[in-house]
């Protein structure tokens with residue numbers, strides 16, 4: 001097992017990418033910036049404070065280098081806490097409960113042609129809200145889904 005490198009953040013070394021956790025970030029020549037060879041995101045570095053900030057994401061994602069690994073630093077005013085987690089769960093549960101409760105209160109006539117529809121609609125409501133929640137999480141963390149799947153397919157066929 002290869003030992004992880006232990007050195008401070010500088011433009012002379014390359015590091016594993018804190019965003020996709022798959023690629024390597026290297027210094028862009030003649031610029032005070034890093035770029036990832038996998039997710040292709042750009043980063044600026046604060047070498048004094050050992051900070052790396054993604055510059056091409058919607059939120060200013062920042063990590064601190066502790067000589068072997070990255071630690072995520074939450075930007076000021078943006079913090080994903082318990083309140084957001086509870087809101088996300090309510091976003092999925094509440095509409096599903098409303099639709100499911102309505103079909104429970106007003107069940108279709110037994111044997112009617114569309115008696116399957118209330119259950120189908122409850123499942124569609126759950127899935128659509130759940131997919132929205134996952135999409136928001138992927139957007140927040142800027143996870144490169146398409147590039148990740150391509151790399152997984154490449155490595156499984158070679």
Ligand SMILES: [Zn+2]
Pocket residue numbers: 017018019020021022023024036037038039040041
């Ligand atoms: Zn990357």
